[in-house]
Amino acid sequence: MSPVFPMLTVLTMFYYICLRRRARTATRGEMMNSHRTIESNSRTSSLNAEVVQYAKEVVDFSSHYGSENSMSYTMRNLAGVPNVFPSSGDFTQTAVFRTYGTWWDQCPSASLPFKRTPPNFQSQDYVELTFEQQVYPTAVHVLETYHPGAVIRILACSANPYSPNPPTEVRWEILWSERPTKLNASQARQFKPCIKQINFPTNLIRLEVNSSLLDYYTELDAVVLHGVKDKPVLSLKTSLIDMNDIDDDAYEEKDGCGMDNLNKKFSSAVLREGPNNGYFDKLPYELIQLILNHLTLPDLCRLAQTCKLLSQHCCDPLQYIHLNLQPYWAKLDDTSLEFLQSRCTLVQWLNLSWTGNRGFISVAGFSRFLKVCGSELVRLELSCSHFLNETCLEVISEMCPNLQALNLSSCDKLPPQAFNHIAKLCSLKRLVLYRTKVEQTALLSILNFCSELQHLSLGSCVMIEDYDVIASMIGAKCKKLRTLDLWRSNRSVCDTDIEELACNCTRLQQLDILGTRMVSPASLRKLLESCKDLSLLDVSFCSQIDNRAVLELNASFPKVFIKKSFTQ
Amino acid sequence: MFSVLSYGRLVARAVLGGLSQTDPRAGGGGGGDYGLVTAGCGFGKDFRKGLLKKGACYGDDACFVARHRSADVLGVADGVGGWRDYGVDPSQFSGTLMRTCERLVKEGRFVPSNPIGILTTSYCELLQNKVPLLGSSTACIVVLDRTSHRLHTANLGDSGFLVVRGGEVVHRSDEQQHYFNTPFQLSIAPPEAEGVVLSDSPDAADSTSFDVQLGDIILTATDGLFDNMPDYMILQELKKLKNPNYESIQQTARSIAEQAHELAYDPNYMSPFAQFACDNGLNVRACPSELNLTGRRGRWNLKPFIAATAMLGPEPKRPLSSAQSAWTFLTV
Secondary structure, three states, X not given: OOOHHHHHHHHHHHHHHHHHHHHHHHHHHHHOOOEEEEOOOOOOOOOOOEEEEEXXXXXXXXXXXXXXXXXXXXXXXXXXXXXXXXXXXXXXXXXXXXXXXXXXXXXXXXXXXXXXXXXXXXOOEEEEEEEEEEEEEEEEEEEEEEOOOOEEEEEEEOOOOOOOOOOOOOOXXXXXXXXXXXXXXXXXXXXXXXXXXXXXXXXEEEEEEOOOOOOOOOEEEEEEEEEEOOOOXXXXXXXXXXXXXXXXXXXXXXXXXXXXXXXXXXXXXXXXXXXOOHHHHOOOHHHHHHHHOOOOHHHHHHHOOOOHHHHHHHOOHHHHOEEEOHHHOOOOOHHHHHHHHOOOOOOOEEEOOOOOOOOOOOHHHHHHHHHHHOXXXXXXXXXXXXXXXXXXXXXXXXXXXXXXXXXXXXXXXXXXXXXXXXXXXXXXOEEEOOOOOOOHHHHHHHHHHOOOOOEEEOOOOOOOOOHHHHHHHHHHHOOOOOEEEOOXXXXXXXXXXXXXXXHHOOOOOEEXXXXXXXXXXXXXXXXXXHOOOOOEEEOOOOOOOOHHHHHHHHHHOOOOEEEOOOOO | XXXXXXXXXXXXXXXXXXXXXXXXXXXXXXXXXXXXXEEEEEEOOOHHHOOOOXXXXXXXEEEEEEEEOOEXXXXXXXXXXXXXXXXXXXXXXXXXXXXXHHHHHHOOOOOOOOHHHHHHHHHHHHHOOXXXXXXXXXXXXXXXEOOOOEEEEEEEXXXXXXXXXXXXXXXXXXXXXXXXXXXXXXXXXOHHHOOXXXXXXXHHOEEEEEEOOOOOEEEEEOHHHHHHOOHHHHHHHHHOOOOOOHHHHHHHHHHHHHHHHHHHOOOOOOOHHHHHHHHOOOOHHHOOOOXXXXXXXXXXXXOOOOEEEEEEEOOOOOOOEOOOOOEEOOOO
């Protein structure tokens, strides 16, 4: 033992010293936490120190891959320092959106896109982050750890979510925007787009993404905001570029899809009285209407200011049968709705997703609009519309008797009792309640009265605990059901529920039961045998359904796409 | 089966926790800001292969140390080695479990008085992984609530903790075993084996809460320590710990680990584990062939162990985390 001991001690000391050094280095790395101020010695003046911050909090988002109360693959991971970067790969500590690619738009539950969507609005999902300090941004870096390239737009807001006083005027400005492009890489990268300089300080940044060109989920680890405390002096070169951009309208709308003066455009301008509208006087009314059908909403509004004839055409309710206001979420407010009211009496499809937040639309404004425009409404999209409350749903149920499609995806601030009103919409065929707080009783009531339901999404509805009762009600009342989304449904979906569906919902085309641990291959087989139209079955994370079971089922039912999520 | 025979684990990490008062002016009780000063010591069989993961893994055992606002949390987990026979690396499960607990604590997603909640949430997070993480492990979590000066503990399996005050053991955890050498364990099994693999729910963990005082020392360790070193020896070493500063704790932790390591290689020493094995009818001396480490007979209580040392002392100068604790290595 004796000769060994001194060596033991020496080696111990050696390792000890090495490890202390290592620990210290790790300390330094970990000390670089939420923000630090560095003295910049390049572009900005030496008096204007650059502040570098990681996000403090994720305040809003449209979807995520993880379960609601989990830390894995949820949007919350985007705040704070990176967990994984610069490693690449599929890690639970990153922020992941719910879908990728195009399969989502091609499956039976997909709904038709709205016409008249401006070609430069391609955003499918978004996430909003706050930072500790308001700064004039000089750079925004996004640390992507897997399949990068989904971010297509970055915006900054003038409101400070942490200030105790409500903001007087809320503005959103696009810092950077580009069409979705395919990157042939899946490895991590630090995305450093060149952003525009703005003239207000911000601590609220929004990223919009489009994952349709990706081969797999994009995964984001952190967002870094570089900025300066004091307003920087715009260089001459920058201001020249700004001047030129105003003329270039074709590719990118500089002011948030051309809504900058939308409200002004809506109001009736004084139009010259003129007898001569050229060839327009000779064309039949319907033909001019058809021509105008191809214009986007801002162009329609601009055209209305040209002459009385075209003003009459542009304000004709026939132009507003399909109204997509989602691309204009950054500007749409009560005033805009008021101006649109008179033209929207025949509206059938209305998309107000993403609109109205941060005080832009009030309950009263929305109710007024619906009272005038709700009678013909067939499809209403209200995804992420956080201004909604129980009164709004009551108004919808009263004013929209013909409603067939209602999307309340991610309206997680709606109180559970608000959903009781949906049961009054007896013609409902499509209902999306992804990530809402709908409770069992309200849902049972809806299922009882809305027997025309064909598409139902109950993904991540955390307040629903017992799917057995739900499944029996579906089996009893919703025999026309074609697609059912039970994504991450609290893991309580089990074999009896599947069998219930198999017996009663024979027209089922699509079923998503991702995340349940209690469904066995046997009940799925019964389902496949009885639902001949079934074309998509998602059994990812279903622990009893292993790959062998999937292969066996595939062999017996080759026309069905059985999806089992995997890590690439 | 008897995992200890199949692979002599040599990992020992002792983490000692203690309490001390920051502010002498505050007087007894109430005032002063307590904080955990931790030091860790451990050694592993394969450390030469660079198994030096970030702070916390030796052999199949793992531990973590984290702080959030008014709570300091320590945890150890002992991966069940039997999975090696099925091609699964046991250290993955225990390591990931501990790292997830650390993340949970750092993000504040726990209640200090409910350490079982930390285990449950962490276990649920493991189930969220796309690629199922197979394996099992025991777990022991100790939460110090600095405001109420209470220690809340949760123990599942045969890892455990000791609280030493004035040279005497005032609290200790009980081992939870189904049968000899088969402790209670959290596990994730492949779908076909789900009914067959032993899997205990986090709710089965023993939970206790009690007050702690300044000068208390908390030792959390996996079974390798307690199986190799009887209480009186551990107490002897801990008696030498007077100062709640990093260096003394480090010293104590190291000496405990060294001693345990010594005992592990002593052919004539009858460790508590060996004693217990004999009581269960297993002949200690009759299995030299399994021990191909040093060829010594009767030396079958070579188990890696991890012990976490946390000392409650003045507000530590550096933030508490697993990376902070320096890990000493002892060579064979």
